[in-house]
Amino acid sequence: MNGARPYVPRAGQRAAAATAFPLDRKRQLLIWWREIDRVLLALVLGLMALGALAVMAASPASAGRLSTDDVTLGDMHWFWLHLRWQVLGIAVMLGTSLVPPETARRGSILLAALMLAFLVLVPLIGVEKNGATRWLNLGVQFQPSEFLKPAFAVLIAWILSWQARDPGLPVIGISGTVLGAIVVLLMLQPNLGEAILFVGCWFVLVLLAGLPLKRLGLMAGAGLGLLVLAYIFYENGRNRINAFFGGGTAYDQVDLASRTLLGGGWTGTGLGLGTNKMRLPEAHTDYIFSVVGEEFGLLACALLVAVYLAIVVRVVLRLMAEDRLFIVLAGTGLTALFGGQAFINILMNLQLFPSKGMTLPLVSYGGSSTIAQCFTVGLLLAVTRRNPYLSSEKFLLPQGGPKRIRR
Template sequence: MDMERASERPIIAATRGTKRRGPRLSRADRTPLGLWFWEIDRVLLLLVSMLIAIGLVAVAAASPVAAQKLSTTTASLDPLYYFYRQLMWVIVGVPVMLAISMLPKPQARRFAIYGTLTCLALLFLVPLIGTSVNGAQRWIGSGAFRFQPSEFLKPFFAVSLAWVLSLRLHDQSLPVVPLSFVLTGVIAVLLMGQPDLGQTVIFGATWFVLVLVAGLSMRIMAGLGVAGLVGIVLAYFFYPVAQQRINIWLFESGDSYQVDKAHATLTAGGLIGTGPGAGLAKFQLPEAHTDYIFSVIGEEFGIIACVAIAILYLAIIVRVLVRLLDEEDSFLILAVTALIAQFGGQAIINMAVNTQLFPSKGMTLPFISYGGSSFIALSIGMGLLLSLTRRNPYAARVSMTRNWNKK
C-alpha cells in the first residue's frame, strides 16, 4: 500500500501544478497566433511597451501646457485634452503594430513596397492640396483627419530601399545605388520645400547607413562624405531654414528662444524632478507636448528619468542588433538595420536638440511625444521590425544540432 501511494504522489503533484498554471499557448500550437507568440521577440515588444507607457505619462504632464495655449484662441480645454487624444492614438496604433508584426516576411516586404508608392504619391500632392500649420505645409486634410505623408513614408522607405539595395548583392551590374540616390534626392527636395529639415536629415541618414552596410568601397564612401559636407555648405548659403538653425546653434545669433527654454526646463528639476504636475518652467516652453517633451520629463521627473529613457532607447537598439548576429539574409539585415537606424536616429536627434547639442529640427521623440501621424507611423515601423526579426526557435535549435553533429 505504501509503495502504491508513493507512486501516485508525482501524478497528483503534476496534476495540481497543471491546474495552477491554467491555459497557456503551447509550443506545439501551430495556429497563426501560436506561431507569432513563440517567434516574436518578446523582449523587444516589452521594451517598446515600456516606452509607450512612459509616453502616456509624459503627455499627461505636458498636456496642461498645450491645452492652456490653445485655450487662448479657442474655447477652454480640459487640461488633459492631449492626454486623452494620445490615449486614443495608442488604442489605434498598438493593434496596428501587432497586426503588422504577424505578417510573414515576404508579405511584410510587399506591404512596405506598396506603402512606399502610396506615400510617395501623397508627398507629391502636399504642395498642391497640403495644409499649412505654423508656417509649414506638411499635412494633408484638416482637423482630426489631418496626417503627414512623410511620417508614414519613413518606415516604408527604409524597407523598400533595403530590398532595392539587396538586389545588388545578387547582381553587381544592377545600378541600384544610383537609383536609390535619385529616389532619396527627390524625397529630400520635396521635404525641403515644405520645409522639413529634420525629416530630410532622417531620410538622408537612412540612405547613407544602408549603402554603408551594403558594402560600398571606401573610395565611394569617402566621396559620399565629401558630397555631404558640400551639401551642408550649400544648404547654409541657399536654404534659409538651414542657415537660421545653424546660426543659432554654432554662432548663437538669431532667435534661440525655443532651445534656450528647452534647456532651462530640462535642468529646472535637478536630479529627481519637481514631481508630477508640479513643473512651472514647462509653461514657458513652446511645443511642450511634441518636440520638447523630453525637457518636460527632465523638469518633473529629473535628469535621472531622462538618463533612464536614453538607456531604454539604447537597449532597444542593442537588442535588435544582437538579433541580427546570426542572420544571413541580406535583405533582412539591410531592412532591420534601416528601421532601427531611423528609430534610434530620431530619438538621438530629439534628445540632442533638448540638450542644445543639435540645432532645433522639429522632430518628435519616438513613442513618447504627442502626435497621431507620428505614433501610427512609428507603430507601422515597429510592426515591420517585429515581423522581420521573428525567429523560429525550433529551426535555430535544429541548425545548432546539425552543426554540432558535423563536428
C-alpha cells in the first residue's frame, strides 16, 4: 500500500495540530434542529401569536388615549409597531438559541456587567416616565433592568454552580451581594416590582442549589423586613398597597382593569367591540390581560394561563433529565423570571396583587421588553439543548449537599 505515513514527532518536538473540520452551516442547523426543544419553541411562538391578537384588540384604546392635538395615532398604530418588534424578537430568540451553552454563559456574564453599569447611570441621566426613572436613551431608548433579568439568572446559576468544584466557597454570600447591589439600584428608580422579581429568582435558585432549611425562616424574616421598609419609605408603593387592601374606586387602574376583564363574560364581546378598554390606562401593556378578557372572553384568558403553565411545565420536565448543575440552575432561573412576571401581571389584573408597572411577557406591546423576553427564551432554548441520542443520569444534589454550602 502507498498510504501516507503517520507523522511521528522527534524528541523535543510538539505533535502536529489536528486538522480542524468546521461544520458547514447546513449541518449546524440540522444539529440545532435535532437538539432544540421544538415543543417549547412551538409554545412560545403560539404565545406570541396570541399576543399579536391581544395588541390588535388593545391598540385602538391606547392610540386614542395617547393621541394629542399635534399627533393623532391610528387605531392600529401599536399593532403594526408590535409586529415589527416581534419579528426582530424572533430573530434574536433563534439566533441566541443557536449558540452553545458555554458561549451563552459567557455572553450573559458580560451582559450582566454591562447592564449593571447602565443601572448606575439610570438615576443620573435616565428618562423619567410616570414618576419613575427607569429608561436610558443612548440613541435607542431601553430599560436596562429588562436585559439584566436573563443575564442575572445565568450569572447567579454560574456562581452557585461553583459549589460542585469547591463546596467551601461562600456562593450564597457572593450571589447575595450581587442581588443586594441590584435591588438598591432598582429602588433608586424606584422599581419595587422588578426588585421583588429579582429577589424571587435568587431565592428559587439558592433553594434549589441547597440552602439549609434552618436558614429559610431567617431569610423570610429579612425579606419581610425589607418589604416593611419599602412600605415606609417608598410612597408610590405604599399608596398602591393601601389601595389594594383598602378597596379601589371607580377611577383606580386596578378596579378599571377588573371591570374590563369581566366585561366580556365567558366568550367576550368580539374583536374591536369592547368599550371598557377605552378608559383603561396602558391597555396595550400592563393591562392587556383585561382587554383579552373583555374582547375574547374569560375562556381566552384561561387559554393564556394554560400556555404559560405549559411552558413552565415543559422546561421542568426537560430539566429533570439534566445532569449538569449549571444547566439546571440556569434553566430554572430563566423560567422563574419568565413565569413569575407573567403571573404577577395576571394576578394584578385579577385584583389579587397590587398594581405594578410590569408587562405580560410576549403578549403585551413592547420594544426593548419584547426583545429582552425573546432573548430570555433564546437563552432557555440554548441551555436546554440536548442530543436526543445521548442518555445521561438525572441531576441530583449530593447527599448532605445543603450542609456543604457556606454563606
